[in-house]
Amino acid sequence: MFACFVDHLSLWRIHLEIGYLYLSLLLFSSLFTHAVVLDSCSAATNCGPGLYCGNCPAMGKTQPICTRGQAIIPTSVINGLPFNKYTWLVTHNAFSIVDAPLLSGPQRLTYYNQEDTVTNQLMNGVRGLMLDMYDFLGDIWLCHSFRGQCFNFTAFQPAINTLREVGAFLTQNPTEIVTIIIEDYVHTPKGLTNLFTNAGLDKYWFPVSKMPKKGEDWPTVTEMVQDNNRLLVFTSVASKEAEEGIAYQWKYMLENEAGDPGVKAGSCPNRKESKPLNSKSASLFLMNYFPTYPVESDACKEHSTPLTQMVDTCYKAAGNVMPNFLAVNFYMRSDGGGVFDDMDRMNGQTLCGCSTITACQAGATFGSCKTVAVPNTSPVTNTAGSFTGSVQFARSTSTDLSPNIWPFYLFSVPLIGFLS
Ligand SMILES: *[C@@H]1O[C@H](CO)[C@@H](O)[C@H](O)[C@H]1NC(C)=O
Numbered sequence: 001m002f003a004c005f006v007d008h009l010s011l012w013r014i015h016l017e018i019g020y021l022y023l024s025l026l027l028f029s030s031l032f033t034h035a036v037v038l039d040s041c042s043a044a045t046n047c048g049p050g051l052y053c054g055n056c057p058a059m060g061k062t063q064p065i066c067t068r069g070q071a072i073i074p075t076s077v078i079n080g081l082p083f084n085k086y087t088w089l090v091t092h093n094a095f096s097i098v099d100a101p102l103l104s105g106p107q108r109l110t111y112y113n114q115e116d117t118v119t120n121q122l123m124n125g126v127r128g129l130m131l132d133m134y135d136f137l138g139d140i141w142l143c144h145s146f147r148g149q150c151f152n153f154t155a156f157q158p159a160i161n162t163l164r165e166v167g168a169f170l171t172q173n174p175t176e177i178v179t180i181i182i183e184d185y186v187h188t189p190k191g192l193t194n195l196f197t198n199a200g201l202d203k204y205w206f207p208v209s210k211m212p213k214k215g216e217d218w219p220t221v222t223e224m225v226q227d228n229n230r231l232l233v234f235t236s237v238a239s240k241e242a243e244e245g246i247a248y249q250w251k252y253m254l255e256n257e258a259g260d261p262g263v264k265a266g267s268c269p270n271r272k273e274s275k276p277l278n279s280k281s282a283s284l285f286l287m288n289y290f291p292t293y294p295v296e297s298d299a300c301k302e303h304s305t306p307l308t309q310m311v312d313t314c315y316k317a318a319g320n321v322m323p324n325f326l327a328v329n330f331y332m333r334s335d336g337g338g339v340f341d342d343m344d345r346m347n348g349q350t351l352c353g354c355s356t357i358t359a360c361q362a363g364a365t366f367g368s369c370k371t372v373a374v375p376n377t378s379p380v381t382n383t384a385g386s387f388t389g390s391v392q393f394a395r396s397t398s399t400d401l402s403p404n405i406w407p408f409y410l411f412s413v414p415l416i417g418f419l420s
Contacts, residue, residue, distance in 0.1 A: 034046065034047055034048035034049070034051075034066075035047045035048065035051075035066045036048055036051075036066060037051065037065075037066050037067065037068055037337065038065050038066065038336050039065060039066050040063055040064065040065055040066075041053040041064055041065060041066050042064065044066075044069075046066070047066035048066070050068070050069055050070040050124075051066045051067060051069050052066070052067045052068070052069040052332055053065070053066055053067070054067050054300070054332075054334075055300075056300035056301060056333075056334070056335040057297060058297055058298050058300060058301040059300065059301050059335055061335055065335075065336065067300075067332070067333075067334050067335070067336055067337075067338060068332075068334065068336070068337050068338060068340040068341065069124055069332050069340075070124045070125050070340065071089045071124065071125025071126070071127075071339075071340050071343050072125070072340070072343070072344055072347075072357055072358065073125055073127075073176070074086045074087065074088075074343075074347040074351060074357055075175070075221050077347075077351070077357050077360050078347075078351040078352060078357075078360055078362060079221065079222065079362070080220055080221065081220060081221065081351065082217035082218045082219065082220050082221075083218035083220070083224060083324075084217060084218045084283045084284055084324055085217075085350055085351060086221070086324065086347060086350075086351070087322060087323060087324055087325070087326060087343055087346040087347050088127035088128050088179065088324060088325050088326070089125060089126050089127060089128065089326055089328075089331060089339060089340075089343055090126065090127070090128030090129070090130060090179070090181070090325045090326060090327035090328070091113070091118075091121050091126050091128070091130065091327070091328070091331055092113050092114075092258075092288070092290050092327045092328060092329050093113035093130055093131075093132065093144060093329075094113075094114055094118055094126070094129040094130055094131060094162075095118065095129075095131055095132070095142040095144075095156050095157070095162055096110065096111065096112050096113040096114060096142075096144045096156065097112065097113075097115065097116070097117065097156075098112040098114070099115075100112075100156055100157070101157075103155070103156075103157050104137070104141075104152040104153075104155040105152040105153060105155075107153055108153055108154070108155075108156075109153045109154070110144040110145070110153070110154050111144060111293065111294050112144075112294065112296075113144075113294050113329045113330070114329065114330060114331070115296070115330060115332070116332070117165070118162050118165045118166065119165045119168070119169065121331070122165070122169040122176075122178070123169075124331075124332065126331065127176070127177065127178055127179060128178070128180075128181065128325050128327070129162075129166070129178070129179070129180050129181070130181045130183065130327060131159065131162065131180060131181070131182055131183070132144060132182075132183040132185070133159050133183070133184055133186050133192070133195075134148075134149065134150035134185045134186065135150070135185070135186055135187055135188050135191065136150040136155060139158050139159075139160075140158065140159045140160070140186055140188070140191055140192070140195050141155050141156065141157065141158055141159060142155075142156045142157055142158075142159050143155045144156065145185075148185045149185070150185070159195055160198060160199050163195065163196065163199035163201055164199050164200070166178055166180070166199075166201065166231070167199055167200050167201050167204075170204050170230055170231065174225070175225050176230065177221060177224055177225070177230045177231075177232070178230065178231055178232070179231075179232040179233075179234070179325065180231065180232070180233045180234070181234050181249060181286070181325075182233065182234065182235045182236065182246075183236050184236045184237045189243075190243075190244060192235065192240065192244060192246055193244045193245075193246075196233070203228065204228060204229070204230045205229065205231055205233070206224065206229040206230070206231060206232045206233075207229065207245070208241060208245050208246070208247050210229065211247055211252055212252070212283055213251070214281060215279075215280045215281045215282055215283045216283060217283060218283060218284075232247070233246055233247065234246075234248070234249035234253065235247065235248060235249060236248075236249055236273070238251075249273075250274050250275070250282075251282065252282050252283070252284050253274070253282055253284040253285065253286050253325075254270065254274050254275055254276075254277050254282050254284070254285045254286070254318065255270065255271045255273070255274040255285070255286040255287075255288065256268045256269060256270055256274075256277060256287055256288055256314055256317070257269050257270070257271050258271065258288040258290070258327075259288070259290070259291065259292035260291055260292045262287075262288040262289060262290070263289060263290065263291050263302065263306070263310065265306060265309060265310065265313075266313060267317075268287075268310065268314035268316075268317035268318075269317075270317075271288075277314070277317045277318040277319075277321075278317065278318055278319035278321075280319075284324045284325070285318055285321055285322070285323045285324050285325070286323065286324065286325040286327060287310075287311070287314045287323035287325065287326050287327065288327045289302070289307055289310055289326065289327065289328050290302070290327065290328050290329040291329075294329040294330065296330055299328075299329055299330035299333035299334075300334050300335050300338070301335070302328075303328065303333060303334045303335075303338040303339050303342075304334065304335050304336075304338070307328075307338075307339065307342055308341075308342055308345070311323070311326075311342055311345070311346060322346050322349065322350045323346065326339065326342065326343060326346070343357075344356040344357045344358060345357075347360075348360055352364070352366060352367070352368075352369065353366045353369070354367070354369035355369070356372060358370075358372045359371070359372045
């Protein structure tokens, strides 16, 4: 009887202990482990730091999974090389943001290319911004417009607002370098000069006089940081180089075709304004990879195998030179690794001869690589350290064309060809 009681007691205690163990395991796992890339999720908070939660119906993948949301900053792994050895992530029409507030009237009729603020783009590792600037309402505005003119229904906001975001980021991140590529419709004399000065960006300005004119290497990123020359600005208007000291883009940069010709598999033709991609007379190379008409729900598909193959195509078209800038729409949309995995491969190959930058080892000889897990399935540990981004999608990943685009789409189709 007594022994039986003891038995019951100890059994009960064992149960209790197992219960405890189970509970603490549960607690531990919910507190300290997160889903990794490709794990299923219902919100970004289920996923580890730096990851989004999204699906890709365009590829038949309807269940949401954790996807990468941040780039590895290549200088955080291999530092000190000339600027033109690195590949940087660029947002095409960085300002043309879904749900951007309407500051110039009740309606905006245009296409959108991104989904988060420029500040957030920078925090997620974007290092190049394509901005379309226009004279508008006595000021300079960012507009997604046509025929070189901004209208109330194509306007986003005064450019100085976005430039101040860039300034805040450069101040808070003293070793980061940002490139701005302007599609320039500003005719006001010294308009851009005054704009950048008023935004407080002149102190970060990389002077044209230091830019290599004949395809030589750029200064190293270390020199650029030391000299505080951490903002590169390019304009599409040649005369502004002499007039305002703003670098004419295609004097320094090779570029493939933007829009549909740039996503056609198997070929990588140069943009008309650019020298041929295999020209060695310019040492920066910009690769555009986005369709003419941006569709949010298709971006995850575009950012899978087709992009990886096009990187290879453009690399070969440029005579085995890796693009320095990769410009995309909806940069965080993918079926797992997306543009971030491509960026890692590009930097890994150029900086250390490895299949991904995560296999590179600082100080090691070229081609001596660490063994790393398949990049797609490993959790992203953000090695850059100095920034964190918000990684929750603001809206459903399966959203198609924004509804307020339809009047424009239906009635202004002839104009679309002029949209840039
Ligand atoms: C365009 O937007 C500006 C700024 O909000 C406003 O002052 C102006 O009245 C608008 N013009 C038209 C025609 O709606």
